[in-house]
Amino acid sequence: MTLVVGIMEGCLYREEAARARAKAAVGPAFSAAAGLAPATAAVAAAAAAAAAANGDVNAERAALHETLVLEFCLTLLHSGVKRGALAGRSPELMAHLDPALPLLVRSLRSRQAGCVSLALRTLAHIVPLPLPSLRVAAPAAGTALNALLKKVPNIRHPIAQECFRLLAALLRDCEAYQPTTAQVQYLLRWAFEDLGEAGAQPTAFALLRALLSRRVVVPEVYDVMDRVQQIMVRSQSAPVRNACGVALLQFLLDFPLGPQRLKQHVGFLLANLEYEYESGRLQVLDMLAQVVAKFPVEVLQAHADVLLMPLIVRLVSDTSAKARAATGDLLRALLSRLEASQLGKVVSYCRAWLERGAGVGGAGVGGGGGGGGAQDAALRRAAVQTLGFVAEVEGSKFGRRFSDLVNGVLRILQRQVARGVDGNEDQSASLPDDESADAEAACPGWQEAYYCLLLLEKVAAQASGALAWPIQGAATASSLVPELWESTVRLLLHRHMWVRKAAARLVGYGLATPRVCGGLMASQPGRAAQLAFSFYLQLECEGVDEATCLQAVKCLVNLSVHLHRDDSNEDQNGGHVSHEDQREKHEQQEQRKRAREDRGHGSHAAGSGDGAGKRARGAADAGNGNSNGKDSRRYEEAEEEGEDGTEEQGDGDEDAGKGEQAKGEEAEEEEEADAAVAAATDGDGADGSDEEDGEGPDEQRQTFTLSGLVRRMVRLADDVRAERTCQRMAALRWIAAAATALGAADIATYLPVLLRPLYRISDAAAASAGERHSGITATAAARGGQVPEDVRHLAEEVMAHLRGLVGSEVLLASYNAAREYVRGRRAERKRRTAMRTMIDPAAAAAARRRDNLRQTARRKQKMEVLKRERSAKQLRQTGRRRGGGRGKRVR
Known part of the structure; x- marks a missing residue:
């Protein structure tokens, strides 16, 4: 280090002497302009005169090349300070570095750009260190930096960027550097003129933050911050927006601001909440969130009225979901820092908005559009969302306010119920699951009802007593609470999926x-029964997610206990049913049974097109959730159609040479899968029950029993369609949870029915495993895809749980009963197929052709899946081999 310092001192001395000799002819004035002190200029001039007198031409020639030596020394010093032996803060290192500091400042006046750049970068690393001579060298460095900045053409020049870094370090870490007001004004006018350009942004923003930390109050600071906040909103670069946000926040928090100036900046931010681009609005919201979090409480409460209303409006008027979510978070944070009186004022505003056109009569039963117009509807929605944030902030204290708000919330829910969303609409159409305009057109006012339900959820979580059922003689929040719960129950089958989930x-x-x-x-x-039927329809609906299935299973398990209790009470009171009513019900069941038998023997002559239409209608009805008494008849017809061609296909194979045994087994397994799909897409006739025939949806909700729920869940567990795997696993989970909730004694009655899907799953898995061992690899793999691995593992867990609950003997007897039932159904299907072939050969042939086409399409689809899986596996193996090879070469 001593050698480097000595070489640098000699090189700088000779360079300054050469510069003085070159400028000696123009006098001391030009030397001062060249950056030399008067004493240094005089010494250099004397040395130049002596050298000229002695004719030392070799020394003058050598001085022209010593800049290379100086640059090499600066490179060594920069590398040592940055990451070498000189990187540290020990006293020994400080003693070595301190003599080099004045030389680095002198190097800033070098005529070589390389030397100047290295000196700037080295000084930027040395300034934060506690060097003794820094107090003396800092003002000289500042003067040299100002001189350099006046020489560079623009702020994007590399020398200008290095000057900015060193200036920022001096302003931030060196208290001895005190720039004059003129220097600060020059920097603010020149350095931040093109602040929006990409080349000048990182160092310029660092210098701006350093200047703000000094709190130099000059008019140019306010002008620069006006440009900064505009760039923060309008820039398309995320780093630039973030840097502007940090600088503006520092300015608002640390810089001395008057009330009017602060109000001006807050007003600018609120005005840009309506900026056309989402990125700018999100940046403004983030900036306001920082202001709300870090401003003093007194200042924030003084500006609460200015902040609240624009934010509440943006809750409903912003078109971006991200911006609305950020607005909600910001509004929640703002409300959490307000006083109770201010919160009461907000609640009073929201209550007034809830009452605007919120009457049921004003909306019209089933009428489109909210009562009072779209503006009133938007106000009600904003009010409900804001009340939800207030409930989160106040916690249990919000229960006192809820009694004044329950009337407005109830009106909104009742208006949605009055529009006919209580399961009476055509639910075959797909349910909306977003906030699009199409969803609003299909379900007018759904957002009001959805946010009302979210408000009730928050009240239940924070102040549960406000939603407690009124008890005679006990204090309650409101006598309208039962009506709230009634409206919530009736919204379980709303047309919009979000409302369904919230109500559930x-x-x-x-x-x-x-x-x-x-x-x-x-x-x-x-x-x-009503709740169980509604939750089952939620579970059976197309497009449900895992959370909806889990919530429906939880509720159905709870309701299973109530259904069992109702069934027990009905059995105890069964003697009160008159003999005439029992005889009339028995006669109706016999008539429906004879009608089905007549239709089963004579309605298949219509051909395959009619059968396909019936199956499509059955699937649509299942999607509607209309699992009423007609399901039994639809199931019989669909099952017969699914079995068409089984025996005829076998006869054709015998005529062609008997076929192969594997192909026959595969056809039988395919037909069993078709029957399971038919059972899943049709009604509860899978078990041959007719107790609910002839009942519509409203009557069926009242007569829904635990036995009916068991049959429907079993049918759902038998659904082998790939898109219904979520519902299938939910049904299996319900079987295990319901068994635990009911107990071993009560569940034993239903075990033969509950074990049927478990038997089918285990039988299909065992059959596919056996075929794999026997060598029929492709067929077994294709058929094994009907039972996914997660379904098979879950079925095994459910079986083990039932075995531990009821015992091995009871489970074995029920399992044998389920197996005999499934085998009997298969034999009955074959018998009916043969009978149908004899009665109507043409229809049977058409059904056989249809089944063959369907099986061929299914096989092609399965083989495509297998090919994709095989290709993906090969790609993974290839990637692992390549990765291993690279690892070996690296080692």
């Missing part, structure tokens, strides 16, 4: 809360 979560809370469950079940006869 809220009803699930009510079922799990004793203060609500008792009153909810006793409020209406057959309430458990």
